Amino acid sequence: xxxxxxxxxxxxxxxxxxxxxxxxxxxxxxxxxxxxxxxxxxxxxxxxxxxxxxxxxxxxxxxxxxxxxxxxxxxxxxxxxxxxxxxxxxxxxxxxxxxxxxxxxxxxxxxxxxxxxxxxxxxxxxxxxxxxxxxxxxxxxxxxxxxxxxxxxxxxxxxxxxxxxxxxxxxxxxxxxxxxxxxxxxxxxxxxxxxxxxxxxxxxxxxxxxxxxxxxxxxxxxxxxxxxxxxxxxxxxxxxxxxxxxxxxxxxxxxxxxxxxxxxxxxxxxxxxxxxxxxxxxxxxxxxxxxxxxxxxxxxxxxxxxxxxxxxxxxxxxxxxxxxxxxxxxxxxxxx
Amino acid sequence: xxxxxxxxxxxxxxxxxxxxxxxxxxxxxxxxxxxxxxxxxxxxxxxxxxxxxxxxxxxxxxxxxxxxxxxxxxxxxxxxxxxxxxxxxxxxxxxxxxxxxxxxxxxxxxxxxxxxxxxxxxxxxxxxxxxxxxxxxxxxxxxxxxxxxxxxxxxxxxxxxxxxxxxxxxxxxxxxxxxxxxxxxxxxxxxxxxxxxxxxxxxxxxxxxxxxxxxxxxxxxxxxxxxxxxxxxxxxxxxxxxxxxxxxxxxxxxxxxxxxxxxxxxxxxxxxxxxxxxxxxxxxxxxxxxxxxxxxxxxxxxxxxxxxxxxxxxxxxxxxxxxxxxxxxxxxxxx
Ligand SMILES: Nc1ncnc2c1ncn2[C@@H]1O[C@H](COP(=O)(O)OP(=O)(O)O)[C@@H](O)[C@H]1O
Ligand SMILES: [Mg+2]
Numbered sequence: 001x002x003x004x005x006x007x008x009x010x011x012x013x014x015x016x017x018x019x020x021x022x023x024x025x026x027x028x029x030x031x032x033x034x035x036x037x038x039x040x041x042x043x044x045x046x047x048x049x050x051x052x053x054x055x056x057x058x059x060x061x062x063x064x065x066x067x068x069x070x071x072x073x074x075x076x077x078x079x080x081x082x083x084x085x086x087x088x089x090x091x092x093x094x095x096x097x098x099x100x101x102x103x104x105x106x107x108x109x110x111x112x113x114x115x116x117x118x119x120x121x122x123x124x125x126x127x128x129x130x131x132x133x134x135x136x137x138x139x140x141x142x143x144x145x146x147x148x149x150x151x152x153x154x155x156x157x158x159x160x161x162x163x164x165x166x167x168x169x170x171x172x173x174x175x176x177x178x179x180x181x182x183x184x185x186x187x188x189x190x191x192x193x194x195x196x197x198x199x200x201x202x203x204x205x206x207x208x209x210x211x212x213x214x215x216x217x218x219x220x221x222x223x224x225x226x227x228x229x230x231x232x233x234x235x236x237x238x239x240x241x242x243x244x245x246x247x248x249x250x251x252x253x254x255x256x257x258x259x260x261x262x263x264x265x266x267x268x269x270x271x272x273x274x275x276x277x278x279x280x281x282x283x284x285x286x287x288x289x290x291x292x293x294x295x296x297x298x299x300x301x302x303x304x305x306x307x308x309x310x311x312x313x314x315x316x317x318x319x320x321x322x323x324x325x326x327x328x329x330x331x332x333x334x335x336x
Numbered sequence: 337x338x339x340x341x342x343x344x345x346x347x348x349x350x351x352x353x354x355x356x357x358x359x360x361x362x363x364x365x366x367x368x369x370x371x372x373x374x375x376x377x378x379x380x381x382x383x384x385x386x387x388x389x390x391x392x393x394x395x396x397x398x399x400x401x402x403x404x405x406x407x408x409x410x411x412x413x414x415x416x417x418x419x420x421x422x423x424x425x426x427x428x429x430x431x432x433x434x435x436x437x438x439x440x441x442x443x444x445x446x447x448x449x450x451x452x453x454x455x456x457x458x459x460x461x462x463x464x465x466x467x468x469x470x471x472x473x474x475x476x477x478x479x480x481x482x483x484x485x486x487x488x489x490x491x492x493x494x495x496x497x498x499x500x501x502x503x504x505x506x507x508x509x510x511x512x513x514x515x516x517x518x519x520x521x522x523x524x525x526x527x528x529x530x531x532x533x534x535x536x537x538x539x540x541x542x543x544x545x546x547x548x549x550x551x552x553x554x555x556x557x558x559x560x561x562x563x564x565x566x567x568x569x570x571x572x573x574x575x576x577x578x579x580x581x582x583x584x585x586x587x588x589x590x591x592x593x594x595x596x597x598x599x600x601x602x603x604x605x606x607x608x609x610x611x612x613x614x615x616x617x618x619x620x621x622x623x624x625x626x627x628x629x630x631x632x633x634x635x636x637x638x639x640x641x642x643x644x645x646x647x648x649x650x651x652x653x654x655x656x657x658x659x660x661x662x663x664x665x666x667x668x669x670x671x
Contacts, residue, residue, distance in 0.1 A: 056571055059470065086575025094573035106564035111587055111663050121572040156663045172572075 002029035003179055003212050004053060004071050004097075010064035011048050011057060019062075020288045022048040024236045027315070030180060035206070035213045037227030037244065039220060039259075043285060045236040046216045050182045053214070054092045054099060055083055071096055073179075094125050098173035098211075102185040104165035108157035114141075115153035118172050125176045140171040143208075144201060163194040170201060174209050181206070184216045199226055220259060224248060232256050235286050235296035238315055242322040252318055252329040254301045255281070295327070303328050340666075344656060351652045356414065358644045363410045365640075366633040372402050373427040373634060380428055423638035433638045439522075441642055443512065444611070447534055448603045448646075451541035452596065455549045460592065463553025464585045467561060478550070485547025490606050494540050494613045509536050510615045540610050541603050549599060556591050560584035590662045597651040604643050 011023040023045040030036050038046050051057045053069055069080035071092060078096075083089045101107045108117060115137055122133035134153070141149035144167040157165055166186070173181055183202065187195040203226055206213055217223055223230055223244065230247045232240040232255065240253040251257045258281040283300030286292050295313055298304040307327050315325040319332040371379070374396035378388045397403050401412070416422045423433035466478050501509045512533045517526045560566065561584045569583050610616075659665045 054571055056567065086573075086579075089575070090573035093571055093575075099568075099571045101564060101568060103564060107568040109565045109569065109583055109587065111590075111661075112582070113663075117569075117572075120574065124573050156667065158664055159667060 001032075002072060003032045003034075004069065005029040006049070006053070007066075007068040007070070008064070009049065009052055009067045009069065011045075011052055011067070012062045012064070013058075014060045014062065018289055021291070022236050022288060023052070026233070026236075026238045028231050028238065028241060030212050030214055032179065033206070033210055033212050034229065035203075035215055035227050037223030037230040038214060038216045038233065039223055039230055040218065040233035041285060042218055043288075044233045046218075046233055047184055048236075049233070050099070050184055050214060050216055053080060053180070053182065054097055055080060055089055056093070056099070090125065094121055094176055094178075096178055097180045097182060098176060098178040099182040099184065100169050100173045100186050102188050104162070104169040105157055107169055108165070110157060113154055113156055114160070114168050114172075115155075118153075118175060121172065122175055137171075137175060140175040141168060144168070144171040144205070146171070162190065163197065166190060166194070166198050167201065170198070170205065174205055174211065177209055178211055180212045180214060182214045182216070185218070186215075187222055188217070188219065195222070202226075232259075235292065236288060237296055237312075237325065238323075239297065239325045240323065241315075242319075246319070246322050250319075250322075252322065252324040253297075253326050254303055254328075255297045258300075295325070340659070343659060347652055347655050351648050354648050355418075355645055358648070359414050359417065359641060360410060362637045362641050362644075363413055366637040367406065369633045372397060372400075374400055374402055376427055377430070417641065423641075424634055426635040427632045429632065429635070433635055436635065437638065437642070441639075443530075443534075444607060444616075445646055447537050448541065448600060448607060450534070450538045451545050451603055452600050454538060454542040455545035455599065456592075456596070458546050459549035459553045460589075463550050464557055464580070464588070466550075467554045467557030468580050468584070482547040482550050485544050486551075488544075490540050490544055491609050491613055493543055494536075494610055497536065497540070498613070509533075512537075512616050537610055537614055537616060540614075541606055544606070545599055545603055548602070549595070552595050553588070553592055556588040557584055560588045563587075590658055593654050593657050593661070596654050597647055600650050601647050604647070 005027075006029065007027050009023055009026045010021070013020045013022055026045070026049055028036070038049065040046050048057060048061075052063070052067075053071075063081050067081055071078040071080055073096060078091055080092050083092065108114060115134065118137035118140070119130055119133040122128060122136055123130055126133070126136075128136070138149045138153050141152055146152050146164055146167055152160065152164070152168065157168075160168060170186075181202075186202070187198055190198060199222065202213065202215075205211075215223060215227055227244045230240075230242060230244050231238055232247075232253065234255050240247065240251070240256045242252075247256065248260065251260050281300055286296055286299065292312075294307075294309040294311055295301070295304065298308040301308065305327070311327070313325045313327045315323050316331075318324045318329050374393055378386075378393055378396060382388050401409065404412075413424070416424060421434070423437070425431065426433050426436060429436065462478070466474060469475060498509055501507055512530060513526070514529050514533075517529045520526055563584070566579070566583050569579055574583070
């Protein structure tokens with residue numbers, strides 16, 4: 001049973017220059033306690049997809065009618081995209097789902113103490129007294145390895161070091177005991193040693209709290225380290241999904257193959273992987289303002305044919321648990 | 337705490353240094369006006385029919401201390417102003433400037449501050465709510481009103497209101513006091529009469545000030561609303577009024593306070609014109625009069641200095657307020 005299922009998610013934005021299709025027909029699911037990596041170049045629609053799970057996209061976002069995001073809780077199902085009021089949305093905003101962002105400094109309100117922001121959230125979601133919330137917050141800060149937690153509790157974000165802010169943000173996100181933690185490029189702004197520490201911390205806490213993690217990154221090295229399953233996005237579409245092991249051992253979409261070609265072998269140090277970026281495939285990402293005909297990757301693809309330029313490939317299972325959107329990806333006999 | 341006192345003191349010292357610099361500039365400008373106070377007064381006497389000799393002028397210069405070097409005269413002017421609060425005598429009118437200005441300065445400062453206060457009392461809530469409002473009607477009405485506020489010159493607004501009132505009620509709404517109170521001592525009745533008149537200049541000055549302040553508040557709010565910490569707070573389930581006031585509004589207030597001093601400055605600039613039209617005999621009009629008609633540098637200097645001092649003082653106050661409000665400043669100070 002999945003914790004959250006995303007079905008045919010299509011998100012468009014109305015802008016001054018017209019309608020942008022940021023995410024098109026993306027489906028995936030996150031199982032309880034699982035770590036799912038969401039990978040793709042900058043602008044491929046990762047953040048928009050993740051924000052859809054919390055209905056956090058700005059007001060100019062349009063969700064297509066057939067899009068479904070369903071959160072499966074123990075006692076009920078929540079149809080996320082049909083939530084309307086702020087109170088209704090609390091179930092996915094800080095309730096069952098928490099999100100941490102790339103820039104911890106900018107994620108804390110500058111003129112409110114870390115502690116006040118943690119307590120506010122706890123009181124809102126866990127119906128406990130402020131005093132109890134303060135105790136839980138300080139304990140949580142201790143658990144993420146912040147020394148002098150009681151003192152940090154009363155401080156402002158600008159008074160903490162970069163790594164400490166990232167830890168405080170993780171502590172805040174997990175303090176409400178969410179079922180899913182969305183981490184949007186949580187390590188991109190950090191130097192490599194702290195990156196490794198933060199990843200370890202997320203893994204450790206995930207074990208303890210039992211939350212699933214949707215780990216968004218454009219850094220394949222990071223997902224290689226921790227993700228169990230990986231979804232690869234390109235130009236707002238899902239192009240491949242597989243268990244991490246399978247994806248790295250046997251990438252089936254030419255885009256993923258291109259990405260992996262630019263990545264050091266698995267098992268090289270995190271430091272080397274940390275430097276790997278996804279921009280090393282020649283060519284340009286298509287313009288999202290116009291409808292894309294055929295396969296979005298066709299213009300950069302070494303094996304594209306006329307078929308690719310005309311007809312968009314559907315996402316199909318090409319091996320057990322290995323889904324690819326490519327006309328030319330070889331299909332294996334799928335054993336039952 | 338000790339550091340906060342230290343901060344306040346250092347700001348006070350800075351304010352005083354600014355004022356000294358201003359006084360030097362003002363004093364130099366007073367000196368640049370061709371002719372000295374003595375010459376001007378006696379020339380003025382001359383036109384009234386008195387016979388004046390060179391010896392008279394020399395004697396008058398000596399009496400006024402004009403024979404001393406520039407820096408000494410500046411120092412004694414500064415000493416009089418800063419220590420005794422005395423601006424000396426006006427060149428032409430031969431009256432004590434403090435007496436001449438007394439009420440007038442405080443009245444005009446009061447009118448300007450009231451306009452500033454009214455502007456921000458309206459602009460802060462309206463700006464905050466409108467920046468977060470998604471209703472196109474609200475936004476367009478506000479946009480139209482603030483364009484009107486910005487585009488319509490104050491003097492035009494004053495003239496329109498006066499014309500309207502004269503035609504409708506036979507009262508041109510000029511002046512600050514009714515006849516019977518004009519020279520009376522201050523009393524509650526006189527104060528009431530003053531308020532009954534002062535609303536108009538306050539309204540006119542506050543009109544464009546509100547439009548400006550509204551634009552400032554809106555722009556600052558839109559800036560804050562777009563920041564990541566607001567999205568992050570939304571992602572934590574905070575919503576509605578709590579989200580609005582505790583996050584973007586609370587954080588936009590610092591820069592809003594910062595713009596106060598700037599706006600007072602602009603209101604001062606507009607005061608003389610409004611005062612002229614409404615025939616208010618307070619300092620703005622008096623300033624123009626003393627500069628243009630009688631070349632009274634002592635009086636003009638005193639007025640310019642007082643206006644500048646008000647702005648320097650307001651900036652000092654807003655600096656302290658900012659330090660109290662913004663933890664980044666406060667923590668930097670108090671450790
Ligand atoms: N609020 C918005 N308004 C208009 N366009 C947006 C908005 N948010 C995202 N987009 C567009 O959607 C596309 C996907 O963005 P995003 O999901 O942030 O990419 P990334 O994979 O780097 O996280 C980009 O082209 C971006 O410009
Ligand atoms: Mg992103």
